[in-house]
Amino acid sequence: MNTHEVDQMRCVKKGCNHGPAPIPQEGKWTKVKEVKDISGLTHGVGWCAPQQGACKLTLNVKNGIIEEALVETLGCSGMTHSAAMASEILPGKTILEALNTDLVCDAINTAMRELFLQIAYGRSQSAFSENGLPIGAGLEDLGKGFCSQVGTMYGTKQKGARYLESAEGYINRIGLDENDEIIGYEFIRIGVMMELIKKGTPADEALKKATGSYGRFAEAAKVIDPRHE
Numbered sequence: 001m002n003t004h005e006v007d008q009m010r011c012v013k014k015g016c017n018h019g020p021a022p023i024p025q026e027g028k029w030t031k032v033k034e035v036k037d038i039s040g041l042t043h044g045v046g047w048c049a050p051q052q053g054a055c056k057l058t059l060n061v062k063n064g065i066i067e068e069a070l071v072e073t074l075g076c077s078g079m080t081h082s083a084a085m086a087s088e089i090l091p092g093k094t095i096l097e098a099l100n101t102d103l104v105c106d107a108i109n110t111a112m113r114e115l116f117l118q119i120a121y122g123r124s125q126s127a128f129s130e131n132g133l134p135i136g137a138g139l140e141d142l143g144k145g146f147c148s149q150v151g152t153m154y155g156t157k158q159k160g161a162r163y164l165e166s167a168e169g170y171i172n173r174i175g176l177d178e179n180d181e182i183i184g185y186e187f188i189r190i191g192v193m194m195e196l197i198k199k200g201t202p203a204d205e206a207l208k209k210a211t212g213s214y215g216r217f218a219e220a221a222k223v224i225d226p227r228h229e
Contacts, residue, residue, distance in 0.1 A: 023122025027130035032120070035096045036064040040124030041133045046111025053079050057111035058138040061119060064094045070138040071108060072148045079105050095119065145191015154226075162226040168214060175213075175220025184215025186223075 022029040025039050032038055041060040047053070053076030060068035069090035073079035082105030090098055099116045103109050118124065126132045142148060152165040161182060163171045169189040177183045193210035197203055217223075 024127035025122060025124070026126055026132035027128055034064070035094050038064050038095060038119055039126075039132055040119050040122075041068075041126045041137055042115055042119045042124040044111050044115035044118055046107045046109065046114055048076070048079075048106040048110070052076055053105075053107050055079065055083070055105065055107040055111045057108065057115055058141060059090070059095070059115055059119070060133060060135060060138055061095055062132070062135075064096075066090050066093050066095060066098055068135050068138050070141065073105070073107065074150065076107075079107060082108060143191070145189065145193075145195055147191035164226055166214075168212065169210075171226060172211070173217075173223045174226050175215070175217040176222050176224065177216075177219075178221045180222075183220060184213060184217030185226075186211060186213045186217055 020031045020033060022031050024030075025032075030037060039062050041058070043056065043058050046055045046057065054074050056072040056074075058068075058070035058072075059066050069087055071083040071086045071090075073083045082103070086103045086105070086108050089101060089103060093101065095116055098112055101112075103112055126137075139146060147169070149167045150165055151167065153161065153163055155161040160180075163174055163182070163185050165171055166185075166187065168187040169191075171185050171187050173186040174182055175184040175186070188207065189210045189212070193206045196206035196209060201209070
C-alpha cells in the first residue's frame with residue numbers, strides 16, 4: 001500500500017547493489033542475509049540494571065540455531081537459578097528468537113544482546129576455524145571437572161590482601177616471606193578432587209592429588225589460611 005504521493009512518482013531504477021559485506025564464519029567469508037546464515041561460537045558478558053551481578057554467556061550457533069549454551073553468573077545468588085532456567089530455554093532457539101526471549105535475569109538478557117551483536121558482525125571465537133567448533137566446545141572451556149574459572153580476591157587497608165579463589169581453584173593457604181609479603185599460594189582443584197572421589201579414591205588421598213601450588217609457595221617463611229588468619 002502506497003500513499004497517493006508515492007503512486008504519482010515516476011519509477012527510478014536502482015543503481016549499484018553491493019549486498020552485505022562478507023564476514024568471517026567458521027573458516028569462510030560469508031554474506032549474511034538471513035538468520036540461518038549465521039554460525040559460530042562466541043562469548044559475551046552482560047550485567048543487570050543495578051550492576052550488582054554479571055553473566056558470561058557462551059553460545060555455539062549452527063545455521064542460526066543455538067546448539068549449545070553455557071551460562072555462568074556472578075555476584076547475585078538468585079542469578080544461579082536464572083542460569084538454570086536459561087540453560088533450558090536457549091538451546092534450539094534461533095539467535096533472533098533468543099534475543100527476544102525473556103531469559104529470566106536482566107544480566108543474561110544483556111549478555112544475549114551483546115552476543116547477538118558480536119556474532120552478527122562476524123566477531124566469534126570460531127571465525128577462522130574451518131567448519132567451526134563441535135558441540136561441546138563450550139563445556140571444554142571449563143576445564144577438567146567442569147568448574148567455572150572465577151577469581152575471588154579480598155583486601156583491606158589494615159590487614160592486606162586475601163586470595164580466596166583463582167583459575168587454579170580454591171586457595172587453601174597463602175605463603176608469605178620474611179616481610180609478610182605474598183610470594184605464592186596453595187590451591188585445591190575442586191573439580192579434579194570431586195572426580196577422584198566419584199571414582200572411589202579416598203577423600204584424603206583425592207585432596208592430596210588435587211592440591212598444587214603457585215609461585216614460591218615452597219619458600220614461604222610463614223603460611224596462613226586466608227579465610228581465618
